Amino acid sequence: NAGVTQTPKFRILKIGQSMTLQCTQDMNHNYMYWYRQDPGMGLKLIYYSVGAGITDKGEVPNGYNVSRSTTEDFPLRLELAAPSQTSVYFCASSYSRGGLGAGNEQFFGPGTRLTVL
Amino acid sequence: AQRVTQPEKLLSVFKGAPVELKCNYSYSGSPELFWYVQYSRQRLQLLLRHISRESIKGFTADLNKGETSFHLKKPFAQEEDSAMYYCALSGRRDGANNLFFGTGTRLTVIP
Numbered sequence: 001n002a003g004v005t006q007t008p009k010f011r012i013l014k015i016g017q018s019m020t021l022q023c024t025q026d027m028n029h030n031y032m033y034w035y036r037q038d039p040g041m042g043l044k045l046i047y048y049s050v051g052a053g054i055t056d057k058g059e060v061p062n063g064y065n066v067s068r069s070t071t072e073d074f075p076l077r078l079e080l081a082a083p084s085q086t087s088v089y090f091c092a093s094s095y096s097r098g099g100l101g102a103g104n105e106q107f108f109g110p111g112t113r114l115t116v117l
Numbered sequence: 118a119q120r121v122t123q124p125e126k127l128l129s130v131f132k133g134a135p136v137e138l139k140c141n142y143s144y145s146g147s148p149e150l151f152w153y154v155q156y157s158r159q160r161l162q163l164l165l166r167h168i169s170r171e172s173i174k175g176f177t178a179d180l181n182k183g184e185t186s187f188h189l190k191k192p193f194a195q196e197e198d199s200a201m202y203y204c205a206l207s208g209r210r211d212g213a214n215n216l217f218f219g220t221g222t223r224l225t226v227i228p
Contacts, residue, residue: 033215035218042121043203
């Protein structure tokens with residue numbers, strides 16, 4: 001299993017450009033997440049999905065959109081890139097909803113480093 | 118509101134010395150606490166979770182609800198422990214399995 005894969009690894013955007021960060025998982029996980037990590041900060045949740053066709057906002061959703069048409073894919077869309085969106089973006093997936101149990105573990109992708117100039 | 122605090126951005130210890138990475142949290146419900154680790158050029162991965170009460174790679178962490186802490190400890194640090202460590206909290210009332218992360222502590226073990 002490849003686990004969680006993200007493309008691209010790096011990207012430089014100009015202000016106002018748009019792009020989609022791709023995320024795919026092959027573990028048949030129902031839950032998927034997008035985080036951003038700014039320098040010196042912890043990861044912050046942007047959006048999450050509990051299954052195909054269902055998405056919801058996290059802590060910092062402004063400026064982003066997501067879709068979940070399949071179990072495997074969870075792309076993150078930036079419509080009008082701004083310098084404040086310069087960050088490292090991590091996609092993650094997990095099996096179960098939460099509560100006690102081994103399914104709580106989130107599996108992370110390698111990240112996408114995005115710079116907006 | 119939930120909050121996770123890791124007061125030390127950087128921590129250096131000598132090989133063989135004990136290590137403790139601090140984590141404090143605030144949450145009004147019953148949280149689940151985790152430690153995630155990122156080794157150099159590797160992806161973020163789960164190290165341990167409080168509910169399992171397990172020792173992973175010699176590390177342990179005990180949830181202290183009175184002090185709202187979940188410090189990570191290891192009695193004898195090894196060079197391969199050098200990494201970035203993140204404490205994370207999952208609140209059961211939140212959707213899915215959303216995690217709230219601390220800002221992380223970079224541990225360096227000096228040979």
